[in-house]
Amino acid sequence: MPDPMYRSIADDLRDKIESGELGRGTQLPTELELRDQYNASRNTIRDAVKLLITRGLVETRPGQGTFVVGKLDPYITILDLDTGFGEGGLVYAPDRPTEPTTPRVSDPRIEIHQAAGTLADELQLEDGAAVISRHQQRFIGDAPWSLQTTWYPMHFVDEGAVSLIKAKDMPQGVVRYLGEALGIKQARWRDQISVRAPDPIEARFFGLPDDGHVRVFEIRRIAFQDSGAPLRLTVTTYPADRNEFVMNVGDVPDTGAHPPGSGQPAPDGPGATAADQG
Amino acid sequence: MPDPMYRSIADDLRDKIESGELGRGTQLPTELELRDQYNASRNTIRDAVKLLITRGLVETRPGQGTFVVGKLDPYITILDLDTGFGEGGLVYAPDRPTEPTTPRVSDPRIEIHQAAGTLADELQLEDGAAVISRHQQRFIGDAPWSLQTTWYPMHFVDEGAVSLIKAKDMPQGVVRYLGEALGIKQARWRDQISVRAPDPIEARFFGLPDDGHVRVFEIRRIAFQDSGAPLRLTVTTYPADRNEFVMNVGDVPDTGAHPPGSGQPAPDGPGATAADQG
DNA sequence: AACGATTTGTTCGTATGTATC
């Protein structure tokens, strides 16, 4: 009838964390101490702690203890400017809340594939048409920040944009290069934002805990030329526990590029008060 | 030195799921069968399954078994039109991929607070100034879809917009009402997208599994009047396992409002091929 | 409606390994 013991213990600890009794960075009592405090077995205590880990509230460090994790100060990416995404542009780092940072970008890994299924659909190519992909790691300072892959129709290369297949970053941007080489302009695009579990490569690159509770944002940008023909598909992933995205519509007054509220939830959230049980 | 047993088992099962050998909805072998197959104890099998649950790959049903979960067909919300968000407008449901659906909205729960901290900052009010909050549950069909709270400066009510404090939904939209009552226009806004663990009320409303591995999107919209003064702050949360957001920049060609790729990842993802271990 | 079989959920005990200080 009542909650199982490990859940009650987890809820009790969660209350202590959210009330501030256990501040961020604080070490929890050890498993053996908690076992005595709650009069449970060590395994039951461990079940409770696992629940708090999955909820993102605590982390364990072998040989040290269990600690309250604070919300990470997020990287903030502006989505409404072309330069803010895709070529590595408008990003705000925690240490520079009001001034954009420039990410460091690895040289791309180039691959050539035959488009199939979704990829062919999105680029509006025949099934089996050749595409070129450019895959890059992106860092802010020394910290891994995002993984990005962009696919282009191969016919751009045939038409003269041969640098597309060179494994060298283009600091000025691929879009500008395509404009100069072929007169192609990226006029409009669609961004699609979703969240999913990381694959093993993403988990390793971002250094995510291997229990898999941290999710990644996946942002797909399909960009089109003036003519309406698809130009490229860009898929970028970011760890969801330290990234946020901002989109401005219209000329938004200057309250600082860094949203004032980031890092601190509103005093009252969508579900913070009561009710909602109906 | 090698991976622990429960992790190897989990990885083996994950491979079978992602290769399609175990399709969505398929029942896995029972814990006792897996115990014999992998020559492990039942508890070790259960540890492996817990990992797959946290990764969102399987779910367990007491008395029945363990099953592969398919990716849910997402609700798709368009963020670039005002009607698409805030008043309940442009949303595409899985059963209607090309035609917008109209969400059903509960009557609001009205509360009056004193703005403090973040809320006062974002609405640019004095600390302690009165604000009114309108909290609503939003459904698509019978399914819970999102929770939304909007805060307005109380002076709008003093100036004549008395319907703001009536616990009645405004199907035509609060923005239009404020325009008619006070001549106020919502001209521009900023959306901020983040992901976090659900609070208990959200978990219950959305029916999320109580182990807490499903995250919620939190979208904060700060809207401004023509004058540049803040109009309102809206915070909306959506379960992240069945919602996606789309933003169009420029006049995007018609490839269907439902992005062709949703539900199916690209054949090649940002981390799908190799390398990235550097 | 009742019962038994099956399957996952909870809780305990115990032993040993590994990381950190």
Add this chain to the structure above:
DNA sequence: TGATACATACGAACAAATCGT
């Protein structure tokens, strides 16, 4: 090196949910 703390693995017993008879 020893002590401490978390990680892995096994065994066991009972509870609770589901399903078919």
